[in-house]
Amino acid sequence: MASILQARSFMLIAYAMMFTFMGEPTAAVVTFRPSKWSLAHATFYGDETASETMGGACGYGNLFKNGYGTDTVALSSTLFNNGYACGSCFQIKCYQASACYKNVAYTTVTATNLCPPNWSKPSNNGGWCNPPRVHFDMAKPAFMKIAQWKAGIVPVMYRRVPCQRKGGVRFSFQGNGYWLLVYVMNVGGGGDISSMMVKGSRTGWIKMSHNWGASYQAFATLGGQALSFRITSYTTKETIIAWNVVPSNWNVGLTYSTSTNFH
Ligand SMILES: *[C@@H]1O[C@H](CO)[C@@H](O)[C@H](O)[C@H]1NC(C)=O
Numbered sequence: 001m002a003s004i005l006q007a008r009s010f011m012l013i014a015y016a017m018m019f020t021f022m023g024e025p026t027a028a029v030v031t032f033r034p035s036k037w038s039l040a041h042a043t044f045y046g047d048e049t050a051s052e053t054m055g056g057a058c059g060y061g062n063l064f065k066n067g068y069g070t071d072t073v074a075l076s077s078t079l080f081n082n083g084y085a086c087g088s089c090f091q092i093k094c095y096q097a098s099a100c101y102k103n104v105a106y107t108t109v110t111a112t113n114l115c116p117p118n119w120s121k122p123s124n125n126g127g128w129c130n131p132p133r134v135h136f137d138m139a140k141p142a143f144m145k146i147a148q149w150k151a152g153i154v155p156v157m158y159r160r161v162p163c164q165r166k167g168g169v170r171f172s173f174q175g176n177g178y179w180l181l182v183y184v185m186n187v188g189g190g191g192d193i194s195s196m197m198v199k200g201s202r203t204g205w206i207k208m209s210h211n212w213g214a215s216y217q218a219f220a221t222l223g224g225q226a227l228s229f230r231i232t233s234y235t236t237k238e239t240i241i242a243w244n245v246v247p248s249n250w251n252v253g254l255t256y257s258t259s260t261n262f263h
Helices: 001-011 077-083
Strands: 012-014 018-019 024-026 029-034 037-045 073-076 087-093 107-115 133-137 153-160 170-175 179-185 194-201 205-208 217-218 225-235 238-245 254-257
Touching: 012 077, 073 077, 077 107, 107 133, 170 238, 179 194, 194 217, 238 254
Parallel strands: 037 133, 073 107
Antiparallel strands: 012 029, 018 024, 037 153, 073 133, 087 107, 087 153, 170 179, 170 254, 179 217, 194 205, 194 225, 225 238
């Protein structure tokens, strides 16, 4: 709920409607400003190697290989929004605690994981991620940029910001010729995805359903066909189309890149 309210508070600036470039429809130019700073708390998980942050609940797998590195965070379920918040970016600054590093304005992290509730602990003493708490469980190297790790937990100010990504959106494939499961990675702008469609060279547009984290699925016979994707940003509602981003000899276990991204 909080993230929906938060999404509403973004100042959307649409200064162009749909326009056409070389016959291919491209996205409307939509961008958003950072949200207002709000108060929350942050802890960390894993160690300095951040190995425990790999394989998180967004499905990004190896975060080094997939470009997210150690500037990542697990969100409490209040923020996680059943995975729809995967890929969104936050600036986090330590706030009025002796453990805060004074010369650090903030650090920027990407949501790659869920911090699950633990109802056997009170939400003000260990159950930091229990709803309705807004909480950031940061990768330890990210936490160590803003505060002394020995503090364990610090008050923070945070805000949603646009994600800066190098290159285009990437599609990582699982499934088979009859069930396609796609992990959407390296998403710029809002960083998040609200819906997705796939089109085979011999099909029309097929709506994909949200599976888990940042993955979408289609139960359709798509083997041996070149594929296009249509993805819509959760935050900005912008839609982009990656035409024939996947060749007809596609295979599961592979990742396909487009030059297109959100702003
Ligand atoms: C929840 O907290 C209890 C009590 O500290 C602990 O024993 C348990 O391992 C925790 N569960 C999870 C899933 O972390």
